[in-house]
Amino acid sequence: MATPAWFSPSRNSRRIGRQIVLPFGKSVEIAYKSLRVRFFRSLITTLSLVLAVSFFSYTAVGNDIADGLLAAGRPEYRQRLLRAGYDLEADGTRVARGAKQRWILMLSLLVCTVGILNAQLMAVTERFREIGTMKCLGALDRFVLRLFLLEAAMQGLAGATAGAGIGALFALAAGVLRFGPPALSCLPAGAAALSLLAAVGVGVGLSLLGVLYPAWVAARMQPVEAMRVEA
Amino acid sequence: MSPAPETAPSESAHVVRVSNVTKVFRLGRMEVQALKGIDLRIRRGEYLSIMGPSGSGKSTLFNMIGGLDKPTSGKVFIDEVDIAQLDAYELAWLRCRKIGYIFQTFNIIPVMTALENVTLPMIFAGMDSEAAVQKGLRLLEQVGLGDRHSHKPSELSGGQQQRVAIARALANDPAIVLADEPTGNLDLTTGEEIIQLLKRLSAERRVTVISATHDFKMLNVSDRVVWIRDGRIDRVEDREQLSITIGRIGTRA
Numbered sequence A: 001m002a003t004p005a006w007f008s009p010s011r012n013s014r015r016i017g018r019q020i021v022l023p024f025g026k027s028v029e030i031a032y033k034s035l036r037v038r039f040f041r042s043l044i045t046t047l048s049l050v051l052a053v054s055f056f057s058y059t060a061v062g063n064d065i066a067d068g069l070l071a072a073g074r075p076e077y078r079q080r081l082l083r084a085g086y087d088l089e090a091d092g093t094r095v096a097r098g099a100k101q102r103w104i105l106m107l108s109l110l111v112c113t114v115g116i117l118n119a120q121l122m123a124v125t126e127r128f129r130e131i132g133t134m135k136c137l138g139a140l141d142r143f144v145l146r147l148f149l150l151e152a153a154m155q156g157l158a159g160a161t162a163g164a165g166i167g168a169l170f171a172l173a174a175g176v177l178r179f180g181p182p183a184l185s186c187l188p189a190g191a192a193a194l195s196l197l198a199a200v201g202v203g204v205g206l207s208l209l210g211v212l213y214p215a216w217v218a219a220r221m222q223p224v225e226a227m228r229v230e231a
Numbered sequence B: 001m002s003p004a005p006e007t008a009p010s011e012s013a014h015v016v017r018v019s020n021v022t023k024v025f026r027l028g029r030m031e032v033q034a035l036k037g038i039d040l041r042i043r044r045g046e047y048l049s050i051m052g053p054s055g056s057g058k059s060t061l062f063n064m065i066g067g068l069d070k071p072t073s074g075k076v077f078i079d080e081v082d083i084a085q086l087d088a089y090e091l092a093w094l095r096c097r098k099i100g101y102i103f104q105t106f107n108i109i110p111v112m113t114a115l116e117n118v119t120l121p122m123i124f125a126g127m128d129s130e131a132a133v134q135k136g137l138r139l140l141e142q143v144g145l146g147d148r149h150s151h152k153p154s155e156l157s158g159g160q161q162q163r164v165a166i167a168r169a170l171a172n173d174p175a176i177v178l179a180d181e182p183t184g185n186l187d188l189t190t191g192e193e194i195i196q197l198l199k200r201l202s203a204e205r206r207v208t209v210i211s212a213t214h215d216f217k218m219l220n221v222s223d224r225v226v227w228i229r230d231g232r233i234d235r236v237e238d239r240e241q242l243s244i245t246i247g248r249i250g251t252r253a
Helices: A013-019 A023-037 A039-071 A075-083 A099-126 A128-136 A139-180 A189-219 A222-226 B058-065 B090-097 B114-124 B131-141 B158-169 B189-207 B214-222 B239-252
Strands: B014-027 B030-043 B049-050 B073-078 B097-104 B177-181 B209-213 B224-228 B232-238
Touching: A023 A039, A023 A139, A039 A075, A039 A099, A039 A139, A039 A189, A075 A139, A099 A139, A099 A189, A128 A139, A128 A222, A128 B030, A128 B090, A139 A189, A189 B232, B014 B058, B014 B209, B030 B058, B030 B209, B030 B232, B049 B058, B049 B189, B049 B214, B058 B073, B058 B209, B090 B097, B090 B177, B097 B158, B114 B131, B114 B158, B131 B158, B158 B177, B158 B189, B177 B189, B189 B209, B232 B239
Parallel strands: B049 B209, B049 B224, B097 B177, B177 B209
Antiparallel strands: B014 B030, B014 B073, B224 B232
């Protein structure tokens, strides 16, 4: 039986794999449009992330403010910190990050991840036909995976940036209310920036973590789903 | 761009060959035999309709031909290649360049404009953006939507969406266009227009059109009709015989 030209006898599927492409820029464009069209839904998915990240950032920046006040070396700041309920580390140069604080943070992040997972699973179910259609047009599993990861990364970046900003603002406001202007003047800018960066990083990470399973479900979907009339 | 079936050494008269295909679905503890041994050869460039009541196995056979589902036993050959032997990449390649799909529910990707929908398969096939846009515009022109290329699916009527789907199916100059109930969600007049458009484009481009349908309007333009009943081919009729059948349907109805 003669082998047609389109079918390589060596069955070199890598070569064929490279003949099906979705340039990265195009993926970003599609993911961005996808988010914009479903703006309201994306917003709700992102909202829990914004809340969790702002809590994270509030706590971290609050600690930075307290550290800054301590580092100023003035005994009255130290007194006020103790009165405000901060515990100090043994060497007295930093405020203690208590186990309770860590637990609450972990829990809030966990709840947020489950929320994202739930929302993304629903989003994937809603988009079964769209994904199936793309596969009928020749999309590979990894295109679908990449689109979902990109969408989650964008959502994560936007949500985490907003969350980190909101949390930091609240922390600064609370600091000024409790300790007056020195809260700002003593604040170590580097540490605060690092806290913000960490908050954004954690947010993006959680967003990606939450979409991993839904995206995998989407990527493995059979194109025949696109044909189903119901749903 | 396309792998040019005209020059392929495999140029055989049959673009699709279905050989003794069966399909069993498991529904809980019950086994349902959707296809009970189908043999079918589809000629290059013909306009073939697969007719049959719902539940006859029509859609199952259709999905097999499109490489969307795998037979329980038997083989489906496209251009003499057994598609059960293809891996994921090769299947994607087949769907991208060899086959164009048209759906009952149009399945225009909702977040993209008409033009973006048409260019997507070309981008998958590695065409550069500029060329894809040019070709996409030309294709939309050919299906009569030249001026609506920047509209979203929500701004298009059902008939217009199906025209976009036809343009998209033809994007990579496929050898086969598979149309699953292409007129199922359209009113009589629009359905008629879509059928005429499909017929015209298939004749112009010498592309094989295979449609699963129970729309009798489709019979007028079909070269052959395969009637499926209860998982088997009931009969295959050429166009000459068809007029008689239509007459009978007409009198019966």
